[in-house]
Amino acid sequence: MSALLETYDLTVSYGGLHANSNVNIKVEKGKLTGLIGPNGAGKTTFIDAITGFTNVSSGRAEFCGQDLVGSSPAERSRSGLVRTFQSLELFEDLTVWDNLIVMAETTHWWSFLADIIRPRRKVGVEDQAEWALELLGLTDLKDRLTLDLSHGQRKLVSVARGLAARPELLLLDEPAAGLDTVESQQLGSHLREILNRDITLFLIDHDMGLVLSVCDYIYVLDFGKIIAEGTPEEVRKNPEVIKAYLGETAGEIQAQEGAAARQQGGI
């Protein structure tokens, strides 16, 4: 299988701080690849860099063999590289259905003329949207404003929105954050179903449980660097990972939180 997404020494710096340094990852088509790391490890920065929301300082990324440098987030999304946001970023004035459709439909310069004549015409992506809603059990909420939904439901809508776009690769940024264990397990089983629809997934989370249980291949990020990679078994046994996750003393945790705060530009 060929690599769908590959990064070569990807580095992102904010001033003197390296949020990501020399990150090399490879996402293969049809596999579920995971990226884990403690809070503040630079996971979201990595997604931002790949999807064009943050400038890359050095190194590069390739998607389907094409260099990503210079293309806008919108262009990357249209080429099949779609992401979700940890902070959801739903379109709150739109219904759940419209949130999915706006993501999925392709528009042309003359679309507005068609709107004037037939605003509610079929746009040809309804099937995909229906499937995404059904898969995540959101069909009943179709006509509700996302504003009115609970946090868990909003979380699922953000995943459904990503799926509706029929992406080549969907980057899921912390989809399990804020879900309870049962919901988290349900989500995990959905992810396998998604893979069967020819959508490759890249799962970013700090929750070891979910990532280790569903992923085929895992990268571990800490302080902006890849400290380990391998199958779930290999990662579970890796001493670096155990240290990063379990062996932290209180002092180290504080230092880590400090780094996260600095990265977010706090005081």
Added chain:
Amino acid sequence: MKEALLYSIMGLGAGGFFALMAMGIVTAYKGSGVINFSHGAIAMYVAFQFFYLRNEGIFHFPWFDILPTKTLNLPVRMSLNNGVGINVWFAMLLSMATALLLGAGIHYLVFKPLRNAAPLGKVIGAIGVMTYLLGLASLQFGAIIPNPEAVLFPRGTFKNFLGLGGQVSHESLAFAGLAIVIGAGVWWFYKSSRAGLATRAAAGNEKGAVLLGYSPDRLALYNWMLAAALAGVVGIFSGTITGSLGVGKFTGLIVPALGAALIGGMSSIPLAVAGGLIIGMLQNFTGTWMTSQSWFPTWGQSGIREAVPLIIIVLVLFTRGKSLPVRGNIEEKRLPLAPYPKRVGIYVAVFVPLGFVFAAGLPGDWGWAGLTGPWGFHFSVTLVAAMFGLSMVLLSGYVGQISLVQITLSGIAAFVTARLVSKGGNRSAEFDPFAVEGPGWPWPLASIVGVAVAVIVGMLLAIPALRIRGVQLAVVTIAASISIYTLYFENSELTALQGGSAYIFPAPTFFGVNMGSTSSSGLTDSPRFALFALVVLAGLCVFVANIRRGSSGRRFLAVRANERAAASAGIDVPKTKILAFGLASAIAGVAGIMTAYQIGQTAATSYEYGIGLSALAFLYLGGITSINGAILGGIIAGGGIVAYFGTWHSPGLFNYTAIMGGLGMILTAIIHPAGQASIFQPLVQHLGGWLMKARGTAWLNSLKRYGPFIVLGAIWGVIGINPWRTDDYSRFWMALTGVFLVFFVRSIVVQIRAARAVKAAQDAELKKFLAEMEAAK
């Protein structure tokens, strides 16, 4: 060269004026993150206050007599010295006190409640204050345009200044000096005083300032008072620098001041002062010296002065738009929801015939229910205002772009159309309706080209919107509006209009049927035009509704909600914004041309920025995020049908339109940003529902709910409002007016109650939480 330098120096007086204004704008921005469009209006109010104190010893209170009785009145002015002017120092003291009072009032009554509002809410708040002050000033001082004199400054001139061979007045140099001295003081305040340091801290990080024990509210109050005091200095000392004192004058001069403030990055006082002085000098240099040179094109002579600050603003925002400070507010609210238009077909099918009956009445007489005469006129004004509102609904309501240039685009469409339908030039004729030379195109073709030109200009103006957003876009667009006004509408080289005359618009005809606004009486009150406008408005409503319901609407709202997420959804945000500007420009263009048909002619004054702001005020009152809001905005707009109901009751009421509009805007922004439409919409939907289903119990329930109000309103209307007016006309309409007013009051009460209920629930929850915490202890 010598001459060029001299002319630049002669611009120093105006430069000092801009520098002082810019300081005030920066101060208000530091204190509360508001770009204060009302700064010029505050300066104007103080200038009038000072003028009347100094010359007639009359002190004016910054409010109006709101009590609706003849016997019990609120004092609005006080004569201190039997009509003789008072001591200059005392007058200055009282004027500065007025300024401080205004500053504190604006903080407490407007911007403190709007602290966490969406950027559009704050812009509306500032424009509301401006509209209120302008309306108040025309009411109190509008009768005459005084010529203020220099204060304390030496009069006279340097005959041959620095050997440059020309005169420079002492006053302008002294004024520039005053600006520099005060600038140094304000700079010191922010640099060294505790309140100043804390302000800077709060502007950078509000949460941090709170944690350090400073109240952002208190700091905002100090800054507002300082800003108002700076406006007061301008008002008192500008003397002869700005010439005669009109109500709208200082507001029109806000653009160069905004340019200077932006040069200072909205934070640096010294740079803002320098920027103001430079803009003043540049304006005089280009506007007086360059235009007098033989190489300068004649078409550019008018308006080049106003173009200078526009160019500076665009340059500054383009090069450092993203580095301008954005306040780290604790919480910022979003724009109200933009409802999905349902049952558009039914609405059109019900309301167009209804309007048709309202406008045309019964055959034989075009005057059912008194619609001939003023009614035809006011109904048409309402329809055209609603069209204009739709343009803003699409752009500001759906895409969240705060554009204040729409009225100018209307004007461009109307001016281009007017020029294209003209075919005159034969000025010797006894009466030549088309005195301007032109190709004499048929009106539909000319109108289409006019709209197309407006669309092109609108899309060009969208380019700044790609880099900047929110309130900064409002700054660029108001600057563009004022510049285009003088560069094009007032420029006889381009318009071929002599001495402020107007283009005559021919009446539109359909297959030989005259649909023009001029009736047989010669007035512009023909109901036929109302019919025409009704059809156009219905078409535009369907247009906007379909855009909202289709793929473009989804993209618009996605961009409005979250530009990042929109980009991640594959939406090309810049293209989407340009499309929105283009569509909104088209609607604005249609509205502009319809305005011209409605008036029967086109003059620059119909498309002044102030007209656009007042239209925005009423639109916001109606509801800026919905089509119903635009229609309601049209109904309550100045000169619309509600205003006419009002004038019937009290002929002088139109004097209060601006004041009430301004107050209404502020109240709406604070209490209910979605506007009145969201109250009326369910009401209309209920009505529609009964008509469709007509279930007995529903009728009964609603009758119970609304019936008493209807009866009350009708009774109040008939006997309460105007007991001595007993003609049939009043009996019919006053009852409706009363019902409308009662429902209006009711809707406000309902809103306040709902807001209180939410607050009470929050309080109760808080108390419960505290109690639980206590119990846990």
